[in-house]
Amino acid sequence: MSTQPSLEQIKSKVAATRKRNPAYGEVVAWLGGLLALTLEAAPPRLPEDLGLADRRSAERLAAGRPMFEPGGLPLDLDLARELLTQLRENAAQRPQGREQAQGLERLLAASPERFQEVVTAFLAGDREAQAKAAEELGLAPPVQNLFLRLALRPSLLALAQAACEGLDLAPWTAGHCPVCGTSPRLASLAGEGGKRSLHCPNCETAWPHRRLCCPFCDNQEPEDLVVLTAEGQEGYRLDICRRCGQYLKTLDLRSLAGPVIPVLDDLTTWHMDLVAERYLEENPVAPQAS
Ligand SMILES: [Zn+2]
Ligand SMILES: [Zn+2]
Incomplete structure (x- = not known):
């Protein structure tokens, strides 16, 4: 699945981000303009x-x-x-x-x-x-x-x-992008039960991935899969893996307007990277017994 977001969708996302998080106002308006260049x-x-x-x-x-x-x-x-x-x-x-x-x-x-x-x-x-x-x-x-x-x-x-085009990505269960092999930084939840998709930061392909599974190390132990949410940040959460020390920034599209625009959403969730890094610093990953 890979559909180019329209100029209208980019504009409305820029407006929504500025409203929700004025600290990103200037940078998001700038980036919205640059994204428009790539569309033209x-x-x-x-x-x-x-x-x-x-x-x-x-x-x-x-x-x-x-x-x-x-x-x-x-x-x-x-x-x-x-x-x-x-x-x-x-x-x-x-x-x-x-x-x-x-x-x-x-x-x-x-x-x-x-x-x-x-x-x-x-x-x-x-x-x-x-x-x-x-x-x-x-x-x-x-x-x-x-x-x-x-x-x-x-x-x-x-x-x-x-x-x-016309390809069913269901057989693809890996954590990296099926097209270009890049690891995701963003995930989204959508539809009934909140099905998870991962988003490629480079080619912007989205593919389905099980929710209770770390895409980076395949960890499926619920106690090692930490979810962090913050007050006033409805629709956003961090999915941190306590086994490999990697994380995803997740956008819940049941409460946030889509679509995910990786380059824009990645930049405007920079504060979540800081939270994830702090968490991992304070809770270092334990070496795995082999
Ligand atoms: Zn890709
Ligand atoms: Zn992991």
């Missing part, structure tokens, strides 16, 4: 033959092997460069965006090989390579990742849509 971009040019017959085989899905390797996704990098140029112009117009614009300028001036390496480091979640590139470019790593995510967004979404 020309359609990405992807290879005609994506080899989906093999990639979508029932056998492959049942084995938990994603359709594409994170570093080997066929994406339109020319379009990504065009979008980065627009993002640079946007940053240059913001008083606090000058350094970001300079960092993006350096990225755009990089050789095609280096540009591909930076993109691959982002997609593969290679933190070390990301930090090295960020230092070279003079960008903070989270900012670098945000710009790359936005610049690659049209390609990633088009790829995910082609990959999932």
Whole structure:
């Protein structure tokens, strides 16, 4: 399942977030504008033959092997460069965006090989390579990742849509994205009984996943699966695994307006990352007896 949220949905989400949490007002309005840029971009040019017959085989899905390797996704990098140029112009117009614009300028001036390496480091979640590139470019790593995510967004979404078209994802029980293999940061609950979906931060694919099971380590012991909620934060909760020390930020779409827009919802739940990190610091994960 991968449907692109419309401009209207992005706008109403921006408005709802600003109302609920004014502290995010400025950043969410800025990000909403950048997301609109990604929607207005020309359609990405992807290879005609994506080899989906093999990639979508029932056998492959049942084995938990994603359709594409994170570093080997066929994406339109020319379009990504065009979008980065627009993002640079946007940053240059913001008083606090000058350094970001300079960092993006350096990225755009990089050789095609280096540009591909930076993109691959982002997609593969290679933190070390990301930090090295960020230092070279003079960008903070989270900012670098945000710009790359936005610049690659049209390609990633088009790829995910082609990959999932008419496909039943029920046989996919793994905790990582069936299309690009990325680990989720967000989950949502919807419908009767609150069925859980996990959301890919990169290609934005959503797939079903059992509620009482950690997607990162498969832990199914209820006493090791902690749920944290906070007053005044109705519809939001943290699902923390006491076995592996990882967590998901969960949006309950029975009380919050959807759809989940991963890049936006991830940024506007930053305070939940702090709560999760504090919890894990105060309740360190016990080493497992093997
Ligand atoms: Zn994905
Ligand atoms: Zn776990």
